[in-house]
Amino acid sequence: MASTADIRNGVVLKIDGQLWTVIDFQHVKPGKGGAFVRTKMKNVVSGKTVDKTYNAGTKIEIENVDRRDFTYLYQDGDSFVFMDTADYDQINVSSTVVGDAANFMLENQSVTIALNNGNPLYVELPASVVLEVTYTEPGLQGDRSSAGTKAATVETGYEIQVPLFLETGTKVKVDTRTGDYLGRVND
The missing domain is CATH 2.30.30.30 (SH3 type barrels.)
Known part of the structure; x- marks a missing residue:
């Protein structure tokens, strides 16, 4: 003690x-x-x-909480499969433990998982991730200011608010803690 x-x-x-x-x-x-x-x-x-x-x-x-690096592989029903980057062991983590992190995870993405006695406690993502906009309403001519926003769906299926001038296919940086749009990413 x-x-x-x-x-x-x-x-x-x-x-x-x-x-x-x-x-x-x-x-x-x-x-x-x-x-x-x-x-x-x-x-x-x-x-x-x-x-x-x-x-x-x-x-x-x-x-004792062990924080280790994992790679997200795929979703299997109600759980997510991760691979330990050190020894290549795979673990299944339930969707309740993953929580809102599922909105920002892409396959082969690096994450940190906190483990206590081998049980996953939570999944920690980087502060921001780059995601592609898969659907958004087209912007109107003249909507080039940062005044308004519109809904956009990213490749994980999550919906965020983006400026009016963004179009489908644009890569954006998203804050994983709040889900806010941080900026456009140029390839």
């Missing part, structure tokens, strides 16, 4: 059977009373963020 002195940013704690990543922590020694540790944590599965305070010296349970 570890104590609150072992809390650092990025450490994963097991609290009430759930895994929480420490986003921020602060050791506080007030002039009156005992020292304590103030933490801001994010639930590994749900993404919920909470603030939690521990008295100094409190015993905590630190979990």
